[in-house]
Amino acid sequence: MSEDLEFAFALVLSGASIGLMYSLIALGFVLVYKATDAINFAQGEFVMLAGMVVVVVLGAQAPLIAAVVAVLLVMIGFGFGLEKVVLRPLLGRPVVAVIMATIGIAALLRGWGPLVLGIEPRALPLPIGDEPIAIGPATLPPIQVLGAVVALGFFLAFNWFFKKSRMGVAMRAVADNQQVAQAMGINVERYFALAWAMAGVVSALGGIVWGSMLGVDVQLALVGLKVFPVVILGGLDSIGGALVGGLIVGIVESLAAGYLDPFVGGGTKDFAPYVLMILVLMIRPYGIFGRRQIERV
Amino acid sequence: MVGSSAQRVPAQRGDNQLVVEGVSKRFGGVVAVQDVALEVPKGGIVSIIGPNGAGKTSLLNMISGFYKPDTGRVVLEGVDITQRKPSDIAALGIARTFQNIALFSGLTVLDNLMLGRHVRMKSGVLASVIYWGMAQKEDIAHREAVEEIIDFLKLQDLRKQQTAALAYGLRKRVELGRALALEPKVLLLDEPMGGMNQDEKEDMARYILDVNQERGVTVVLIEHDMGVVMDISDHVVVLDRGRRIAAGTPEEVQRDPAVIEAYLGTSKKGARP
Numbered sequence: 001m002s003e004d005l006e007f008a009f010a011l012v013l014s015g016a017s018i019g020l021m022y023s024l025i026a027l028g029f030v031l032v033y034k035a036t037d038a039i040n041f042a043q044g045e046f047v048m049l050a051g052m053v054v055v056v057v058l059g060a061q062a063p064l065i066a067a068v069v070a071v072l073l074v075m076i077g078f079g080f081g082l083e084k085v086v087l088r089p090l091l092g093r094p095v096v097a098v099i100m101a102t103i104g105i106a107a108l109l110r111g112w113g114p115l116v117l118g119i120e121p122r123a124l125p126l127p128i129g130d131e132p133i134a135i136g137p138a139t140l141p142p143i144q145v146l147g148a149v150v151a152l153g154f155f156l157a158f159n160w161f162f163k164k165s166r167m168g169v170a171m172r173a174v175a176d177n178q179q180v181a182q183a184m185g186i187n188v189e190r191y192f193a194l195a196w197a198m199a200g201v202v203s204a205l206g207g208i209v210w211g212s213m214l215g216v217d218v219q220l221a222l223v224g225l226k227v228f229p230v231v232i233l234g235g236l237d238s239i240g241g242a243l244v245g246g247l248i249v250g251i252v253e254s255l256a257a258g259y260l261d262p263f264v265g266g267g268t269k270d271f272a273p274y275v276l277m278i279l280v281l282m283i284r285p286y287g288i289f290g291r292r293q294i295e296r297v
Numbered sequence: 298m299v300g301s302s303a304q305r306v307p308a309q310r311g312d313n314q315l316v317v318e319g320v321s322k323r324f325g326g327v328v329a330v331q332d333v334a335l336e337v338p339k340g341g342i343v344s345i346i347g348p349n350g351a352g353k354t355s356l357l358n359m360i361s362g363f364y365k366p367d368t369g370r371v372v373l374e375g376v377d378i379t380q381r382k383p384s385d386i387a388a389l390g391i392a393r394t395f396q397n398i399a400l401f402s403g404l405t406v407l408d409n410l411m412l413g414r415h416v417r418m419k420s421g422v423l424a425s426v427i428y429w430g431m432a433q434k435e436d437i438a439h440r441e442a443v444e445e446i447i448d449f450l451k452l453q454d455l456r457k458q459q460t461a462a463l464a465y466g467l468r469k470r471v472e473l474g475r476a477l478a479l480e481p482k483v484l485l486l487d488e489p490m491g492g493m494n495q496d497e498k499e500d501m502a503r504y505i506l507d508v509n510q511e512r513g514v515t516v517v518l519i520e521h522d523m524g525v526v527m528d529i530s531d532h533v534v535v536l537d538r539g540r541r542i543a544a545g546t547p548e549e550v551q552r553d554p555a556v557i558e559a560y561l562g563t564s565k566k567g568a569r570p
């Protein structure tokens with residue numbers, strides 16, 4: 001393989017692994033939108049909260065496994081609680097009400113974080129070493145490999161859940177038509193709560209891998225901004241779309257950083273996904289895999 | 298009534314399985330349904346007819362819990378279900394179909410029917426995770442129940458088809474099947490033959506009669522095709538502009554001057570052709 005090709009391969013590989021980690025977070029957003037039609041502007045803050053929980057538990061000299069269990073429980077409880085306390089009273093209200101509520105939650109979490117942890121970034125060490133892992137002619141940091149594997153694992157699990165499991169099929173029914181689902185005896189509110197709890201689980205894992213890569217502080221919430229190009233590319237309500245959208249965003253970022261930054265002095269990585277997002281909005285406003293009849297807000 | 302007790306004893310309702318007592322519903326200033334009563338005997342077929350906007354679907358929505366009536370109540374087998382959630386009412390034994398076909402379009406015929414079994418599934422969220430084997434066993438029993446409905450409605454070839462791709466008449470039939478999968482006591486059908494051709498209507502009428510006679514399901518239906526209504530109903534209730542204007546056997550209702558007036562406009566005495 002020529003050097004040019006190797007460089008391109010390394011960029012794509014790194015972009016793909018980061019992209020999968022974006023997908024993981026976007027998955028939380030998509031699950032909630034698909035089941036409840038709510039647009040969650042606090043997805044990045046969910047991830048930040050999860051990272052903070054892990055740091056706090058690890059800080060108390062607890063083993064990693066305890067931190068993982070703790071963050072899963074906290075985030076599931078957080079998802080259930082949020083649905084019950086904040087979102088259920090807003091059922092039937094305009095979409096904007098839910099959006100404002102999630103923006104409020106986001107602000108609350110961003111303010112609360114530093115109160116508890118202080119403003120210094122905290123490290124979230126995972127026992128996976130720093131030795132880059134060779135994949136073909138390129139290498140990846142172990143955290144990116146772990147993140148990619150976790151993300152893929154979730155996609156396989158959710159794919160099974162929605163296709164094969166009774167609850168998954170019921171959840172699709174709720175997403176498809178709430179009124180009819182109710183007439184079938186499906187307790188729609190319970191599935192709303194479940195969707196938020198699932199977003200919590202995804203965020204818990206997202207918090208661990210992203211927190212470990214970037215360190216944990218308020219800035220961690222900014223990964224949530226990447227959710228938007230990902231879901232707009234893939235389609236707001238498509239699980240597969242979140243996967244593909246994440247991969248595209250990750251790879252585009254990486255290629256922009258590798259090929260454009262040397263000419264313009266850097267920074268293209270941060271806006272390249274949004275340029276792509278605007279292009280997609282012009283051509284396929286419902287995303288690559290989204291349902292065509294999506295209502296725009 | 299003897300004594301001061303205001304409590305009514307269900308048994309006094311005789312054989313009526315579903316009773317709607319003087320329900321009213323307004324939307325803003327518009328009165329959709331005004332003081333309408335409905336008695337549905339166990340094992341009967343009751344049709345609700347009336348011109349467009351008469352409040353037929355609103356009445357059905359109040360029975361199935363989607364609308365809460367402003368006054369009056371809905372009683373199923375002696376139990377007041379007026380304030381229950383739609384999902385609870387479905388679990389109590391009232392299934393329904395919708396005027397505009399409301400199948401889950403992204404799902405297969407089989408998945409749609411299996412969703413009808415949802416209320417009969419005992420293993421809850423946690424249990425189905427923990428007792429995996431038990432849930433699997435339960436699934437098999439539910440699948441058998443659904444297969445029986447598939448045979449009954451002759452849907453064998455369509456199990457794995459996406460419902461969106463099916464012909465109109467077939468979708469109506471799948472929707473009937475999904476409602477049957479709930480094993481309802483009372484089946485509410487909102488225009489089960491709307492938009493069908495004559496053959497499809499005859500098929501559907503036969504299925505409704507079979508559901509009623511072989512499965513012993515009480516049927517309440519809204520239908521515009523008078524021929525079908527008169528053929529299959531035991532009892533007909535006529536609504537007009539939110540009020541009940543007539544009720545009785547098909548023959549009685551057909552002769553009722555108020556009904557003729559509602560359908561044909563003000564009748565002029567002696568203006569017969």
